[in-house]
Amino acid sequence: MDGHAADPTDDFLAGKVIMPAAMPPDQARSVVDLFYRSILGRPADPYGSELHTNLLVSGEIDERGLALGFFNSDEFKIRTGALEAFLDQVVIEAFGSKFLLPRSWTAELTAPEGYENWVIPYFLSLCRPGMTIVDVGASIGSLALPAARHVLPGGSVYAIEVSPLNCSLLAQSITLNELDNVHLLPLGVSDYLGFARLPRQRMSNNNVIDRERDTKPTDIRSHDMVPIVPFDLLHPAIGKIDLMKMDIEGMEYRACMGAINALKHDRPMVFLEYSPEFQRQWSGVPGVRLLGLFQELGYSFEILHRTKDRELVTDPDPAARIDAAWAEHCALDGGSHLDLCLHPSA
Structure with missing residues (x-):
């Protein structure tokens, strides 16, 4: 041991930790806002904010599942250059x-x-x-x-x-x-x-x-x-x-x-x-x-x-x-x- 405490975020990103099934509302709103801004590049819209916050609070989805949903969305694909979704x-x-x-x-x-x-x-x-x-x-x-x-x-x-x-x-x-x-x-x-x-x-x-x-x-x-x-x-x-x-x-x-x-x-x-x-x-x-x-x-x-x-x-x-x-x-x-x-x- 080198005395350095492990960062739980590193473990999460590495796939080593399963996040808790439910999340306090304030924390859930912060996570949703962070994902909108960092993944989609925009503030959360009212409908999306409410929907995803409720999913985290109820335990129907965890941070990993929510992040994967954002990365797989048409909006993320369009933002990163996959314009075919609009052109088709x-x-x-x-x-x-x-x-x-x-x-x-x-x-x-x-x-x-x-x-x-x-x-x-x-x-x-x-x-x-x-x-x-x-x-x-x-x-x-x-x-x-x-x-x-x-x-x-x-x-x-x-x-x-x-x-x-x-x-x-x-x-x-x-x-x-x-x-x-x-x-x-x-x-x-x-x-x-x-x-x-x-x-x-x-x-x-x-x-x-x-x-x-x-x-x-x-x-x-x-x-x-x-x-x-x-x-x-x-x-x-x-x-x-x-x-x-x-x-x-x-x-x-x-x-x-x-x-x-x-x-x-x-x-x-x-x-x-x-x-x-x-x-x-x-x-x-x-x-x-x-x-x-x-x-x-x-x-x-x-x-x-x-x-x-x-x-x-x-x-x-x-x-x-x-x-x-x-x-x-x-x-x-x-x-x-x-x-x-x-x-x-x-």
């Missing part, structure tokens, strides 16, 4: 529409059980001819493209998407479907006018902007600079909106504050992804602030459960019921957010 694009059909996508992105839309079948059919059933629909966080167009057909004749869809890559794919899909009533707006919405940095995209979703004051010169190699506009500045050009969907990974409260005049004036029905954890992380407010905003505007709440019937919330304190349903969903379904439909009062 295919056209698939879903919801009566055609989507141009990298082959590695098609699994969700082609899943046998259907893609977001607790949300999309309901959303489309509410689309009527002549409506104006705003899809905030349009991604690849899974709602915007089929909705555009449902609102014909006379209706329009405004697809707002912050990711340059998603916008490029969606623009081509709009042309592929010969739709002239989908208006693609390549920008993000929030409560300020300016710009933000967006980690350069490796996947179709979970894209989260950072505030402009956080931008560092060194980030130019791994980030895109994107325009940010309060929706109320766009509203006069769009006109009255009937239905809005918002899925922007925890930025919903700030986006709603930037759309407060449109919400008060038009009172559209709103589909919203809700996570109190994501709201705290990315909007800087507790989830109850987002729910309280709509409650003050006279909206009622409907929970779109994944594995049971939709639930109209009639409790005197709707935030308590919704937070309880969110916690139940995370525990039983392994999800990170709860889908809500918000109904304006008559």
Whole structure:
């Protein structure tokens, strides 16, 4: 013995130690953040952070298994030069529409059980001819493209998407479907006018902007600079909106504050992804602030459960019921957010 204590990290990397089956939450979050930054070269997105942290805390996976998953991911391969995953694009059909996508992105839309079948059919059933629909966080167009057909004749869809890559794919899909009533707006919405940095995209979703004051010169190699506009500045050009969907990974409260005049004036029905954890992380407010905003505007709440019937919330304190349903969903379904439909009062 030379008196030098062995470094357990060396043993782990050498494959000599099996890590504990479970991990404290704070340690798990630190490990997940480290892997995102060191392996994928970017901060953890809200969905990925929550998912991988829960796996470590529950003992379903250890550090070694998580690291292997990161190294085997399409995102890591793309980051290290395997661009074929993006270049190999295919056209698939879903919801009566055609989507141009990298082959590695098609699994969700082609899943046998259907893609977001607790949300999309309901959303489309509410689309009527002549409506104006705003899809905030349009991604690849899974709602915007089929909705555009449902609102014909006379209706329009405004697809707002912050990711340059998603916008490029969606623009081509709009042309592929010969739709002239989908208006693609390549920008993000929030409560300020300016710009933000967006980690350069490796996947179709979970894209989260950072505030402009956080931008560092060194980030130019791994980030895109994107325009940010309060929706109320766009509203006069769009006109009255009937239905809005918002899925922007925890930025919903700030986006709603930037759309407060449109919400008060038009009172559209709103589909919203809700996570109190994501709201705290990315909007800087507790989830109850987002729910309280709509409650003050006279909206009622409907929970779109994944594995049971939709639930109209009639409790005197709707935030308590919704937070309880969110916690139940995370525990039983392994999800990170709860889908809500918000109904304006008559």
